[in-house]
Amino acid sequence: MKGDIKGLKTLIMQESPSAYYVHCFAHQLQLVLVAVAKENTDCVWFLEQVSLLLNIVGVSCKRHGMLRSAKLESIMKALECGELKTGSGLNQEMGLARPGETRWGSHYRTVCNIISMYPIIRDVLITLGEDTTHKADWIKIHFMVGAFESFDFVFSLHLMFVILGYTNELSECLQRREQDIIHAIQLVGVTKNRMQHLRSEGWNQFLQNVTLFCNKLGVEVPTMEGNYVPFGRSRRFVQNQTNDDHFRREVYIGVIDKISQELDSRFDDVNMELISYMSALNPSNSFASFDAQKVRRLAEFYPKDIFWL
Template sequence: MRGQGYDGANNMRGAFNGLQALFMKDCPYVYYVHYFAHHLQLALVGATEKQDSICEFFSMLSNIVNIVAGSSKRLLELQAAHGIEVENSVVSGERETGRGLNQIGNLQRSGTTRWSAHFNYVCSLMDKFGSIIVVLENINNCTTFSNSMRGEARGSLKALKLFDFLFVLYLMHKRMGIIDLFCRALQSKSIDILNAMDSYVIIIELLQSLRDEGFDILLDYVMSVCAKYKIDVPDMNACYMDGIRSVRQRDDISVEHHYHYDVFNSVIDFHLEELHYRFNDTTVQLLRLSSSLEPKNNFRLFDIQHICTLATSFYPANFGQQEMLHLKLQLDHYKIDVVKHAKFQDLSTISELCLRLVDAGKAEQYKEEYLRDSMLINIEREYAEDIDPDEVIDEFYAQKNHRVQLK
């Protein structure tokens, strides 16, 4: 066993009493790697908790969904309003037509552990934005609803029609959309380690590019949406007021400066920090080096130097100086005998490679006797615990002398 990975629950990843700690007591080099897709979820949560505007946005978003999707009757009303909106937008040319497009679905709710669930949550609100306004207006105007329900609908409607809410909505859509493909790739059974790491690097570059060049594009688009739904757009050159006057209020900050630097840049910076923190260099290096062992695509990733670096950097107790010399020679032989052999060119996983080595009678050529013996002792440790190594040595020594031949 060389690795372990699961989500961030304390009973799983706890350094003292978690499952990873129990494994590492017996195998100190069974490195723990946090489940990557769950890491993305934590990055979202971390960035949300550090940004007041984002935290307020998701809180309001949750309230809106609870009101609109709180009963089957309101869901049917939402679907009817959305159907009319889709029909009108198709006629006006705002929506494309085609198979699978413009289907009338329900308002998506947020999941707790999947990044894609949060992304679908935001996409659903964007797609049904006008329809949600219609439903909230109907609730507010209908006297059959309680004052409390009408008040909640009225408050949600005011929030929904604020420039601030729309700006954060489309910022979240842009930011989360960049990472959504990475999340889906990580959950795919066919993805290899190196491609996952490459995807991570691409995500970082795209987020940085969005930060450097995306504000003006996003601002123009949000303004066009505001014009469509007759939502007031603040004067970008005016002095920004947060609505709650305090001694920290800065009179020299414009509205545009606030949305550009205090919201747009700040949100992306927080997210980049979270990603760098959670996908640290040690984890990335371990996974990149491990990919050299994979037989996919005719051993395309096979690299002797990477395998040697993996052994010396992460498993020093298993590979001393002498073992490293043997490993290097063995890998040179392996490269010609296995990597370039026709019988081993259609493999996808390391387990398939092991089976093929046995079938081809080559398993004994590429063995690690110490590792195999240690594994046997570990499997049978209930019996091995009763064996005193000193007694074994003394008993062997007490027997008649053995002649040792040096080869």
């Protein structure tokens, strides 16, 4: 569509040079997340581990059943101890469905389920790794257990949980058939502000949450002053740095900065302003949103096409 020679955008611009190209907002948001995931090596590594995990657990109905049974047993124990309450809509069954490549909201659900079921998934992986009937998969399973229990995995898991959580509301809003464009534009601004606040104020709270999770589930937490040692990757391709440099500066701040840059680039001020002014011509509810000032400002975008009387 955006091809420089025969793309639809080019053909329209040749007929009407003052036309503006506004990409689908829902697709724009997906491109933001995809761009970040592809350019950060830790994100790439994490998504590969999630894919391997889903392959191991979802390879057969028997393994699905193991995960389901372990989840049920965990819920029953928690109910007996009074750690969970019963009621309509509570304690719903969870699974590890494979996320869709074009639906980043499904990635968020997968991340949420992994966090909620972390000890159950680990127990199932360990059981599979000790079962002699699964020797053919032992290498993959044993590596997955090591990766799953690494601080690298848990850190990236929680970072994806926070970032995808912040963008999930915006993603759902942009995909609604009856879309309130003004509300969507406001959510874009809210998402940008959240990212900036997360960068400037969120590190200590985020690290504390990750540390509490690790301590509760027996995952070793490295000292931030120590040298960073990547899990399952050669140190040859990782620069000599401290854990604080890697996890805080390179991963945490690096991912947030990249998302902020992509949001600013793909949701630029001109497109946002243009769409906002276009909403003044929405015919719903007898043009209830009509605003003469917005229409006047909209006309200024097309000085060669609209003539004032």
